[in-house]
Amino acid sequence: MHADFPRDYKNMLKQPSLAAYLEGDAITVAEDGRAEGIVLHARWTREDGMRIVEWCKGISPLGQRRAVLAALRAAFGASRDSKSIPLDTGNLHRDALDALRYGGVLTAQNVCMRDAWAQQPDLWLVRSVSIPVAALSYAMTDGARHPRRAPYEDGVVYARDVPEFAHRFTLRTASVAQDLEHLHAWMNEPRVNAFWGEAGTFDAHRAYLERVLSTPHMHPLIGAFDGEPFGYFEAYWAKEDRIAPFAASTDFERGLHMLVGDTRWRGAECVAAWLPSLVHYLFLDDPRTQAVVCEPRHDNARMIGYLKQHGFSSIAHFDFPHKRALLMRVVREAFFDGRHL
Template sequence: MSSPASMSLASLAPGKFVISPDSLDKETQNTGAQSFVLEMDSKSSTGQALGQRHWQLDYERTGDQLTVTRWLGRTNDIRSSYQVLDQLIASLGIEELTLSNEVLSEGAQAIDPRHWQASDKGLTIQRDAFYQIRETFLADALLTITPDIRTEREGVEHPVPVRPQLPEGVLYRRQIPQLNVVFELYHATVEHDGERFHKWQNDPRVAEFWEYPFSREKLDEYLHNCRNDAHSAPLIACFDGVPFGYIETYWGQEDRLGPYYDARPFDHGFHLLVGEPDFLGGGRAEYWLKAVSHFLFLLDPRTDRLVGEPRSDNKNLLKWTEKVGWRKDKEFDFPHKRAALMICDKAHFIKHFE
């Protein structure tokens, strides 16, 4: 069962980019004038075909710096422009991007100058700055930052920030160039996701680590409670619209993890499982773990680190989290398991995000 069309947001630009193979020619892309060519069969939020769109970005490259000298093909909003640039930056592995004055004067793209640094050549942005632009990847309903108002929470030593409830539907969307798939996170519901959540939790492979092989009724109640607790949020992860995994986010300070480390008010973490066996392996884990981490850093810019507490013997998960920028801080004992405290620092993560 795919995610319903009603859960897609038009503002997240439904559709999938296709990159011209010539744009990725390793023999020529590092020197001289080159072209990066994209096309997309775009769709409306209801799945209606809107026709094929094309873009061509001519550029000159010196090492890790790239200057766009011509932009063919119009983008009508900032999100669409930045999604095109995301494909360029990630596919070509550049650290600094400049839009030339000639490109800016033609006005084929929409950008926000506040995100860029002005120079004689045009507007420039660093890679780590680009991947902190929330408007590119998050649903519009998430762009407002909740004021830092603290409140008491039972069982937590210090007051914690008031946590906003997540909206319905797709929350994060990014086409991952390395996999040529669109990754999405949407807010899980009992009505739409209860059956799959029950199936996944009763898979022996999943139950070995989650230990939730419960009835449908009990797991529906679990999902319902998770949705209604501002401390946590249940999400479904999709590749090209097909649900494959469950992500449960939590705020570290008021989580059961909080007493076991020096928790900060905006530490965010998540539990995860891959429910569909067809999506195991294939080099996917590295990229969807990066995407989930990226989502949590964007969700609230005051989050400067992520935390996790997988079982210390879950070697596969530990291997992948360390590969994508997490580090093991220590091991400790929960009442129910020996755990590894995993930490991901924002500055390090964003610098290496691709």
């Protein structure tokens, strides 16, 4: 179930992306990574924290907030073990200071908390944060009472640069026109079919993708590195999914099905880039989501191992009609406290 927003409307809401570069102790933040788009120079050291040196162009208080968040991305990226960074707030507009505090990023002691910083959606979600979270209203699907789900947008919905991997990861809503050929090839890979069991014809895969696209509680996604598609993912709301009886799902719990089709992007290093990013997207997409579940086949030891490395815990084995599965779950607090980004 997707929404078609007019292109002009989306462009009107969209803010420039912010790139942050760390050289020595100097951090530069620029709009869309352009030299002429530099908005902030800052300094950061492990010992003294971060200090704003100069605002390079007229920028609104909320723009200052986003620039500070981008600068923190560079600092936290260089200090993976740090849970917090002190911030000298002397050059911050009062409204920017208040926004950072109300968002939970900045404490009363002027310390920026990593777990709260990673839950600010504006650096990673492509949609504008001015679009509100869907109001709470209930519906029934196949006897299950659940919140009405907001439609998802077409196109790219999440983007994250992964410095240690040296690639940009993106998620976009799958489409028949763009992705059917990829999906058809991937589903027919013996390695993939061993776990998905969906090998078939081009028309069968067209019908499969059309069915998922028309299912309100599911969001089919294509993962890409530097614009190169490599995997297919299905995000779903667990409350109205077939997993609900086994997972005791709450109203906003999400679930995942995962498929890496392009063998070039397999392996632990690749998983460490896309798996935390995928979970991150689901937690940012709706702040009411407190857990993400998945149900790998019980003998898929490699995938189960990857999931455990990135914050998931084993809950219980159970039987679907088509497989014996292991229910696994990661909760919001553990994910962000575990510094998986």
